[in-house]
Amino acid sequence: EAQVTQNPRYLITVTGKKLTVTCSQNMNHEYMSWYRQDPGLGLRQIYYSMNVEVTDKGDVPEGYKVSRKEKRNFPLILESPSPNQTSLYFCASRIQGLNTEAFFGQGTRLTVV
Amino acid sequence: KQEVTQIPAALSVPEGENLVLNCSFTDSAIYNLQWFRQDPGKGLTSLLLIQSSQREQTSGRLNASLDKSSGRSTLYIAASQPGDSATYLCAALVKAAGNKLTFGGGTRVLVKP
Numbered sequence: 001e002a003q004v005t006q007n008p009r010y011l012i013t014v015t016g017k018k019l020t021v022t023c024s025q026n027m028n029h030e031y032m033s034w035y036r037q038d039p040g041l042g043l044r045q046i047y048y049s050m051n052v053e054v055t056d057k058g059d060v061p062e063g064y065k066v067s068r069k070e071k072r073n074f075p076l077i078l079e080s081p082s083p084n085q086t087s088l089y090f091c092a093s094r095i096q097g098l099n100t101e102a103f104f105g106q107g108t109r110l111t112v113v
Numbered sequence: 114k115q116e117v118t119q120i121p122a123a124l125s126v127p128e129g130e131n132l133v134l135n136c137s138f139t140d141s142a143i144y145n146l147q148w149f150r151q152d153p154g155k156g157l158t159s160l161l162l163i164q165s166s167q168r169e170q171t172s173g174r175l176n177a178s179l180d181k182s183s184g185r186s187t188l189y190i191a192a193s194q195p196g197d198s199a200t201y202l203c204a205a206l207v208k209a210a211g212n213k214l215t216f217g218g219g220t221r222v223l224v225k226p
Contacts (some may be wrong), residue, residue, distance in 0.1 A: 033213065043216040045213045099165075101147065102147060104149070107156045
């Protein structure tokens with residue numbers, strides 16, 4: 001089954017404790033991205049990657065890092081999480097073309113206390 | 114900068130009534146527009162993708178139209194059912210750095226039995 005898989009689905013952590021949210025897709029998609037969803041602000045792009053070893057900042061990259069060492073994986077790293085990073089996070093992937101459908105993971109609900 | 118708006122933010126209809134969901138975007142230079150469904154606590158499920166060269170797209174009870182000149186897309190859901198209750202999001206793939214999806218705030222739909 002074609003899918004984007006995120007782990008964990010739920011995470012509660014403390015301020016400053018480094019964490020990684022994993023994202024994996026099995027569709028051989030070149031383009032992958034991370035979004036956060038907040039009430040009243042909607043979905044905003046954090047980082048994106050057009051292919052292996054190619055990453056770039058989205059609209060709200062502060063406090064986040066990503067890497068793309070393999071085509072299927074695109075982890076999101078919070079080196080020193082803060083309460084304002086409490087949010088619902090989504091990973092997405094699509095073929096690199098311009099008229100292609102985006103597929104989203106099930107989301108990771110992160111709470112930083 | 115592309116802005117995507119969905120009005121109303123919430124909608125309640127009796128079962129069997131047709132649903133009409135609106136999406137407006139400020140910049141007509143889009144590659145495509147995609148409609149998603151989001152259930153509480155779940156990820157985004159892609160419903161329809163309309164390419165910029167298309168006027169409409171259909172899938173079962175769903176029909177989406179696109180009018181680039183007026184900056185509008187409309188999602189029609191025929192003969193609504195309680196199972197259609199969810200939040201519906203539209204997203205425009207913009208011709209900008211990163212070719213990112215810009216999302217509307219969503220319309221929360223409740224279909225009453």
